[in-house]
Amino acid sequence: MIQRDYLIVGAGIGGATVCESLREYDPKGSVTLVGYESALPYHRSRLFSSVLAKGDPKALSNIYCHPPEWYVKNKIELRLETLVTQFNIGRRIAVLNTGQVIEFRKCCLAMGSRVRRPQVAGANLGKILYLRSLRDLLALKEMIVGEKNIFIIGGGFIAAEAAAALRTLGLKVTLLCSQPALWQQWLDPETARWLTEFFAAKGVPLLHATLNGFEGKTVLRNIQTKSGDRIAAELAIVAGGVEPNLGLVANTPLGSPNGTPVNDYLETDEKGIFAVGDIALYPDAIFGGVRRSEHCEITLEQARVAGANLTGKKRQRFKALPHNSCTVFNLRFDFVGDFSQAPVRYEIQGDRDKPPFTARYFQGPKLMGMLLCNSSPEAVENAKAEVILAHKH
Ligand SMILES: Cc1cc2nc3c(=O)[nH]c(=O)nc-3n(C[C@H](O)[C@H](O)[C@H](O)COP(=O)(O)OP(=O)(O)OC[C@H]3O[C@@H](n4cnc5c(N)ncnc54)[C@H](O)[C@@H]3O)c2cc1C
Structure with missing residues (x-):
């Protein structure tokens, strides 16, 4: 049986960033990152611009989180084309499709989503x-x-x-x-x-x-x-649309239909088992209730927090305003805040036909979200602050 201090299941941006973050606090602990795909961990958000880019053979290299040497240098054992097929929560054991078994001290689940x-x-x-x-x-x-x-x-x-x-x-x-x-x-x-x-x-x-x-x-x-x-x-x-990849933990407390429930520290009810990214059902410290995001910014922020918390040398709360961006043709859109309900009222600032413009979305008197089109990074940061301020109790 293979023994590891840390097992990370899922080698997407979540899993790779957890490794990066945990190495800041624990340079020595043994780490295995297991992923089913054959490619090194990469940013899905860059796939369209990089893979479909005309005539630029270098564009594809922009998608990877790290070059292969990074995993070697940081002593991250990366097992690609490998599926974790069984996950025994009580015994802290994971079975791989290679037949190997990993006994781990702590684990982070980062299995992401699959297409519906x-x-x-x-x-x-x-x-x-x-x-x-x-x-x-x-x-x-x-x-x-x-x-x-x-x-x-x-x-x-x-x-x-x-x-x-x-x-x-x-x-x-x-x-x-x-x-x-x-x-x-x-x-x-x-x-x-x-x-x-x-x-x-x-x-x-x-x-x-x-x-x-x-x-x-x-x-x-x-x-x-x-x-x-x-x-x-x-x-x-x-x-x-997509749905969370929860087959591995189906019918366990970690596999609720809407995601893997975690606390403010991104830890599940099972001590030492964390979850990040598209599968994590986390308490929303700003809007209240629980939320699951399917976006890369939140995944990256969660992975930084969970990686640190996994080591036990840091204890950080995850508190982030939902935010995602999307670029289509020459328009970049930033969604800042909560867009889960259709707005009751909205205000447009600027001219849609001559971006930048901003739309503010309200439920009653409360500002819930802001859409920014072709706005500067400073304007996006200011929008985040504005939405957070509207929800300070
Ligand atoms: C084409 C595309 C474009 C996108 N564009 C944007 C964008 O512009 N902005 C934005 O915010 N978000 C975007 N997203 C969403 C964003 O990519 C996801 O939110 C993000 O990838 C989630 O990261 P993750 O690490 O949680 O999961 P994933 O990136 O899905 O990685 C999970 C990995 O775990 C592996 N895995 C699953 N189960 C197992 C198992 N049992 N054993 C081993 N490995 C396993 C999977 O094969 C996968 O490789 C886009 C997604 C796609 C597909």
Whole structure:
């Protein structure tokens, strides 16, 4: 049996950053980082710009958290292409798909998310892509060569980013969305409409329809909509959201349907077992209640805190305002605060057609969130301070 001081499950940005942070406080403890993918830990948020970048072979190297030497130098045993198949909480044992067993003193779970697949006919046909990993993006890059008619199904961040990236390459792209406007679940109706028109002006129309299924013998031929239309399509990208990767801890207290519950220190009820990133269901110190984020900024901040706390040499609370950013065409959007409910009232500062502009979203008198478009980093920091101030008791 292999014995380790620290086991980190999941080699995404969460897992890699936990290793980085714990090494600051414990330079000697033995660490194993296990990840199912074959690539070194990388930033998924950089996949579109790096993998699809035209004619820049160096762009891909920008995605990695660290070069391979970093893991060697920092004595992080990195086991790629390896799945943790069993996790015994009581005995502090993890079984790998290689048959090896790791006994650990402390652990951080960082298994991230997987793409939610639609429960419709034909969802497994060829030429239907689900984008999560570097491998998925490399496959997309190969498959778009010569494609004339690409449909992106969804209306959220990944759908918008994929559409913008492919359109920038000169491809014909259509968004098929069950809502009439992009990002409608987060924005005020006018801004969502403006963004949808902006996409249309860039050559990406939005077709307001609900997916009913896919047709084709082995590869996609048509997309069926709930209203009975059959639309010819050569390639479809399904971007209908993600769900936390909790199979490993299913049916245990660490695998509640909405994430792995952790306290303010990102530790679970099982002492010495922490969770970060897309799977962590954490107490929201600013808005109250519990929250799970599916964004890289929060993952990175959690991993820095959990890595330090794992060592026992530091005890930090995790307190961060929800924040994420998304770049589409020449527009960078920063979402600062809570966008989980449609705003009751909103105020726009500036002109949407001449960014920068800012939208403030309110529930009653309370400022809940701010959307900033093409604003400076200082303006984003000021927006964070403004939202936090509005929630000081
Ligand atoms: C294409 C794309 C673009 C994105 N763009 C943005 C953006 O612009 N802004 C933003 O804020 N967020 C963005 N995100 C979301 C962001 O990437 C995630 O929030 C972030 O990656 C979460 O990090 P994580 O470490 O928790 O999980 P992940 O990055 O999902 O990594 C988890 C890793 O654990 C592995 N794993 C799972 N189970 C096991 C197991 N049992 N054994 C071993 N390994 C396991 C998985 O294979 C995976 O490699 C994007 C995501 C995608 C897919």
